[in-house]
Amino acid sequence: MILILRRMPQWFFQYTFAATAATIVSGAVAERCEFIAYFTYSIFITGFIYPVVTHWAWGGGWLSQGREYSSIGATVAYQDFAGSGVVHVLGGMAALIGAILLGPRIGRFHKESGTVGQLRGHSVPIAALGGFILFFGFLAFNGGSQLSITTKGDGAAVALSVVNTIISASFSAFGSLIINRLHFLGSSWSLLATINGALTGMVAACAGCNSMYPWGACILGIISSVVYTAVSYLLKKLRIDDPLDAVAVHLGGGTWGVIAIAFFDKEDGILIAGNAKSGYKLGWQLAGLLAIAGWSAAFSLALFGILKLLKILRVSPELEEKGLDIPKHKEPAYPVEAYGHGHIEQLIQIMENQPKELQFRTFNFRCFSSVLVFFLNIESKVHTSITFG
Known part of the structure; x- marks a missing residue:
């Protein structure tokens, strides 16, 4: 019983890693995947695909024995300290297979013109909030992978892990911002690209954040931004629809992170030691990368393939067009009545009671309110027709 209690922290930590591997896939199959398919692959990834790989790399398996x-x-x-390969390459490869077998969302790629349709998310500020939550979560994700804080050297290792994670994320975010500003990629200061760039930098840092110098984390982050942008661009060219760029962030960032530690490790890295051991280290990193990616790809292909044959992988075009929240789950994600009904009229009365110098503003507010009420009424009718029609 004492042994079980001592292992409970490790159980919780591995639970978060397994859940992360499964949720990576959800971003690539968003807006078109059946809930039963999501439920099924989540069980298999957390219950079978991930445990096998974590045994290879962290549980005394062939990768950890060397x-x-x-x-x-x-x-x-x-070497994979916090899961660039074990978690992110595994989840990213499963996401890639799922996105390919599901096919693109309706309207994502136009066959006639060959252009990419813009199917935007509903809220960039909320996406930014999610990015910040992940940013802080990664500090525990990477720093906590030391699995101890009481023995000599633990504090320094955790501190180095956290510092390198922040540095890699920062340089990758800045690099992604600048790259996206270049004219051939749209010439915009993209917040979403910056967020995904930061996440890619943190994913890449997972493998060796505890064993590289901060200057190595700088280079790691810069190259991470290039990797993210290149993979995201390539997927669009191949007409593979990944709504959240999960493949670019996790498969791209994880692959680079697994390889990078062979160059930047402060003891055996090619750029530090440059000896025969460094060469063997690179070989083992590549072997682990191929094994993890191959295992995830093979099992995901079988799993998603079976779900597709059973016709339970993708929702119908009608449901995809309407959205899954109302017709499928009977729970609107954004109920219209929560966006001003019953309150607009009260606001108008308050504005009309203001001093005369605010009359012009009141007039403008009335115009805005009228337009808002008009569109809310239209939206309400649309939701009603979808729900009962």
């Missing part, structure tokens, strides 16, 4: 090389008198093994 191999002893007599020529250098040392054992070399796969």
Whole structure:
């Protein structure tokens, strides 16, 4: 019983990692995936796909054991401190397979013109809030992977992990902002690209945030921004619809992170030591990367393929056009009555009772209110027709 109690913190920590691997997929299949399919793949990823890989890399499996090389008198093994490969490559590859088998959302790609349709999210500020929540969550995700804080050296390792995570995220966010400002990518100061760039930098830092110098994290973040932008651009060219850029962030960032630690490790990195052990280390990182990606791809292909054959992978075009919240779940995500009904008239009365110098503002407010009420009434009728029609 004491042993079980001692392992409960590890249970909780691994629970969060398994949940992360599953939720990565949801971003790539958003707005068109059946709920039963989402429920099914979440069970298989957390219950089978992820546990096998975490045993390989962290539970005494072949990746964590490595191999002893007599020529250098040392054992070399796969290194992945906080899951660039174990969590993010695994989840990102499953997301890629799911997005391919589901196909793009209606209106995402125009066959005649070959252009990419803009299916925007409902709230950039809320997306920014989510990005900040993830930013702080990654500090615990990476720093907590030390799994101890009481033995000598734990504090320094956790501190280095947190600092490198922040540095990599910051440089990647800034790089993504600048790259997106270039004319061939749309010439805009994109907040969404900046958020995803920061996330990619943190994903890449997972593998070696505890064992690289801060200057290495700077380079890691800069290249992460290039990786994110390139993968996102490539997916659009291949007409693969990934609404949240989950593949670019997690598969792209995770792949780069697994490889990068072979170059930036402060003891055995190619750029630091540059010896035979560094070469073996790169080989083990590539072997682990291929094994994890291959395992995730094979199982995801079988799982999503079966769901597609059973015709329970994707919702009907009618449901996709209407949205799943009302016709499928009978719960509107954004009920119209919560957006001003019963309150606009009260606001108009308050404004009319203001001093004369505010009459012009009151007139403008009345015009705005009339337009708002008009559109709210139209929206209410649309929601009613969808619900009961």
